[in-house]
Amino acid sequence: MKAQVKANELLLENKAFIEKPNKQWFIRVFVLAVLICIGLYALVLQVIEGHLITGMRDNVVWGVYIVNFVFILGLSYAGALIAGVFHLARVEWAKPLQRILKLITVFSLIVGPIYILLCLGRPERLFNLFLYPRIQSPITWDLIAILTDLIFCVVYLYFTYIKDFALLRDNSNSLNLYGWRKKLYKFLALGYQNTPEQTKLLNQALDIMAAIIIPTSIIAYSLLAWLFGMNLKVGWHSAMTAPFFVLSAVYSGIALLIIIMWIYRKTQKLEKVFTDNHFLYLGFALVILSLFYGYFYFSQYITDWYNLQETANRLLDKYLDFSQYGFHFSIAIFLVAFLPSIIIGLPWFRSINSIVLTSVLVLAGLWVMRYLMIVPVLETPYLPMQDFRESWVHYSATWIEWSLTIAGISAFILFFIVASKFAPIIPISEMLEKKGENKLVIFYKTRRKLSKK
Amino acid sequence: MKDKKGNSRRKFLSAGLKIGVATAAGGLAAANVFEEPPTKGEKIKVLTTDGTVIEVEKPVTDCKINPCVPAKGVEARKGIPGRSFVMVIDLAKCKNARKCVESCQKGHDLLPDQELMKVYLMKDNPESEPFWFPKNCFHCDNPPCVKVCPVGATFKRTDNIVLVDADRCIGCKFCISACPYSARILNWADKESYASNDPSYSPETQVPGQHGTVSKCDFCPDRARVGKLPYCASSCPMGAIYFGDKNEDAVTNGEETLRFKELIKERVGYRYLEELGTEPNVYYLPPVNRMFPYERGFSKLSEEQKEILLNSISKP
Numbered sequence: 093m094k095a096q097v098k099a100n101e102l103l104l105e106n107k108a109f110i111e112k113p114n115k116q117w118f119i120r121v122f123v124l125a126v127l128i129c130i131g132l133y134a135l136v137l138q139v140i141e142g143h144l145i146t147g148m149r150d151n152v153v154w155g156v157y158i159v160n161f162v163f164i165l166g167l168s169y170a171g172a173l174i175a176g177v178f179h180l181a182r183v184e185w186a187k188p189l190q191r192i193l194k195l196i197t198v199f200s201l202i203v204g205p206i207y208i209l210l211c212l213g214r215p216e217r218l219f220n221l222f223l224y225p226r227i228q229s230p231i232t233w234d235l236i237a238i239l240t241d242l243i244f245c246v247v248y249l250y251f252t253y254i255k256d257f258a259l260l261r262d263n264s265n266s267l268n269l270y271g272w273r274k275k276l277y278k279f280l281a282l283g284y285q286n287t288p289e290q291t292k293l294l295n296q297a298l299d300i301m302a303a304i305i306i307p308t309s310i311i312a313y314s315l316l317a318w319l320f321g322m323n324l325k326v327g328w329h330s331a332m333t334a335p336f337f338v339l340s341a342v343y344s345g346i347a348l349l350i351i352i353m354w355i356y357r358k359t360q361k362l363e364k365v366f367t368d369n370h371f372l373y374l375g376f377a378l379v380i381l382s383l384f385y386g387y388f389y390f391s392q393y394i395t396d397w398y399n400l401q402e403t404a405n406r407l408l409d410k411y412l413d414f415s416q417y418g419f420h421f422s423i424a425i426f427l428v429a430f431l432p433s434i435i436i437g438l439p440w441f442r443s444i445n446s447i448v449l450t451s452v453l454v455l456a457g458l459w460v461m462r463y464l465m466i467v468p469v470l471e472t473p474y475l476p477m478q479d480f481r482e483s484w485v486h487y488s489a490t491w492i493e494w495s496l497t498i499a500g501i502s503a504f505i506l507f508f509i510v511a512s513k514f515a516p517i518i519p520i521s522e523m524l525e526k527k528g529e530n531k532l533v534i535f536y537k538t539r540r541k542l543s544k545k
Numbered sequence: 546m547k548d549k550k551g552n553s554r555r556k557f558l559s560a561g562l563k564i565g566v567a568t569a570a571g572g573l574a575a576a577n578v579f580e581e582p583p584t585k586g587e588k589i590k591v592l593t594t595d596g597t598v599i600e601v602e603k604p605v606t607d608c609k610i611n612p613c614v615p616a617k618g619v620e621a622r623k624g625i626p627g628r629s630f631v632m633v634i635d636l637a638k639c640k641n642a643r644k645c646v647e648s649c650q651k652g653h654d655l656l657p658d659q660e661l662m663k664v665y666l667m668k669d670n671p672e673s674e675p676f677w678f679p680k681n682c683f684h685c686d687n688p689p690c691v692k693v694c695p696v697g698a699t700f701k702r703t704d705n706i707v708l709v710d711a712d713r714c715i716g717c718k719f720c721i722s723a724c725p726y727s728a729r730i731l732n733w734a735d736k737e738s739y740a741s742n743d744p745s746y747s748p749e750t751q752v753p754g755q756h757g758t759v760s761k762c763d764f765c766p767d768r769a770r771v772g773k774l775p776y777c778a779s780s781c782p783m784g785a786i787y788f789g790d791k792n793e794d795a796v797t798n799g800e801e802t803l804r805f806k807e808l809i810k811e812r813v814g815y816r817y818l819e820e821l822g823t824e825p826n827v828y829y830l831p832p833v834n835r836m837f838p839y840e841r842g843f844s845k846l847s848e849e850q851k852e853i854l855l856n857s858i859s860k861p
Contacts, residue, residue: 215715476858477727
């Protein structure tokens with residue numbers, strides 16, 4: 093009962109952020125909406141004029157769109173994976189992060205697949221994927237994986253919201269809300285009254301969803317990696333592809349988590365919830381993941397480099413040649429493989445702000461690394477590219493692709509702004525549960541005592 | 546009357562097959578299939594598979610394979626029965642005249658920069674002389690493009706041909722990236738002659754084309770049906786491109802007809818990037834004993850273009 097009182101207090105303490113929006117909030121939404129509209133205008137142009145107005149051509153058939161697709165879905169799977177592991181392992185300090193992680197998962201799972209639609213020459217024939225599905229194709233695997241994951245993640249997200257919806261419903265009279273929101277909370281809380289029976293059922297459901305979500309996200313992202321791994325192209329055709337993708341996903345997920353945590357800590361004054369320790373712990377996770385990333389990358393490329401096959405040689409040359417991708421490559425690999433160790437690993441530069449800045453740079457670096465994993469490989473077919481048209485040989489994205497990229501990011505931010513207005517960004521009820529109160533009944537049930545007492 | 550007509554058609558169908566078998570046995574091979582002029586009402590004798598000689602009416606049209614019209618829809622996915630199309634390109638004869646490229650573009654209603662047949666300048670190793678390398682779709686027996694298609698818009702037929710059904714293609718371009726031979730292109734620009742779900746469209750002709758869908762060399766089965774060589778083979782001034790049927794063991798460039806197996810055996814024919822395991826159906830004869838220097842192929846190119854080619858030279 094004490095927890096209940098505390099929860100009410102915490103909710104009322106932070107009520108300003110969920111009450112009726114002020115002018116500032118609307119301005120933010122408006123700016124993002126404008127950015128999205130510019131993207132939509134670009135999309136209309138692309139549909140009318142055809143793909144010729146993008147940078148994509150016969151060699152580089154997938155450009156920035158597929159980079160965004162891979163990158164954003166990586167964030168999604170990372171969110172699900174980290175949230176699931178933290179939940180099942182009962183990591184106490186990570187409880188306040190749960191909601192952000194799950195929101196990352198669902199929102200990026202909505203935004204990401206849009207980019208694959210932008211890649212289609214005939215998007216209006218998308219239904220053919222259901223009319224004539226072929227299970228041999230990695231795209232079909234992806235379709236199944238993304239849809240499955242989306243359903244699981246939305247259900248999981250909703251389950252974690254139920255306790256807080258009940259809390260909002262019970263406190264709705266002391267909050268300044270529109271009438272429809274009060275009704276909606278009542279509906280969404282599904283009559284949850286915090287009885288022991290209900291709590292037990294809901295907690296079990298959450299444990300089951302967490303356990304399902306972990307393998308689902310790993311499988312889904314591996315299937316996405318095989319979109320490239322199953323291809324005969326030098327640079328993609330490697331057994332490393334899937335594990336490497338999963339690792340990069342978790343890495344980018346942690347970096348984004350730090351950034352979003354910092355933004356809400358600043359804007360909603362949540363210093364007591366997102367403490368310095370949160371940044372430190374996640375910062376160290378970033379260091380470990382960066383070292384793993386460096387190790388994976390090194391072992392992938394040392395094997396190509398040691399015995400140079402002709403096409404692989406041409407590809408590696410492009411990464412090292414400063415007139416081609418040399419700058420992108422050296423800066424990006426420094427950011428993702430070395431920077432966290434220097435800034436966060438060593439004691440001298442370590443601070444909350446430096447950890448956040450590192451996360452931003454890591455995220456940007458990871459995007460560039462994805463770009464370098466896709467575009468130069470497509471520019472290196474087995475046959476020489478003997479085309480007299482420069483744009484056919486070298487890919488460079490046009491404003492259409494960039495504005496749609498910005499539109500996607502804006503949509504992602506907009507979702508977050510709306511979601512954190514609708515319900516607290518921290519899982520209040522879950523956070524205040526006492527340690528050990530929510531036992532893992534299903535998975536931890538053991539027939540005999542583990543330790544002799 | 547109606548009955549009789551249907552009967553003769555059936556007879557003709559079986560006769561077509563028998564002609565194929567008989568000519569192969571006689572060693573005259575595909576020369577007959579591709580060059581014979583049509584005559585009216587004449588009877589010819591053919592040898593059947595069981596060794597008896599029968600007399601059939603000679604076809605009135607140029608039709609060599611029934612039906613003579615390009616197959617559409619589900620039929621286009623099956624392939625011409627008993628055929629196993631194959632192409633042999635003699636690299637010693639190619640001088641980059643680009644007639645194959647141009648006639649293919651004309652025949653398939655392509656834009657000037659769309660090439661289903663491309664001519665590369667290649668070089669095996671630093672010591673060897675460069676050579677011209679015409680490259681179309683290899684119609685692989687283990688096609689990576691067909692594997693990855695999510696909707697079955699591209700398919701492998703029983704007659705070796707890999708085609709695209711543009712009516713079904715969603716334009717995901719996965720097949721373009723999956724093809725190790727860069728054989729596929731997308732119709733990036735929209736054209737006035739393009740039309741979706743056009744009743745006259747057949748995957749065998751790829752005409753009319755469709756915006757935002759994938760296109761590729763189709764081995765021109767519509768031309769084989771009426772006894773013509775593909776555009777590239779029939780237009781090559783050097784006769785470098787041979788087209789034929791593996792089952793008949795014969796390939797022809799329109800002037801001479803050769804036994805496929807002997808040709809590959811004696812001239813040490815090879816398939817490009819054999820090590821990828823894609824089992825191509827286009828064979829190359831090594832560019833040995835050439836009739837002219839490779840530089841002659843530069844005659845149509847500017848200095849700048851020549852530079853680009855020479856810089857990008859790599860081993861095939």
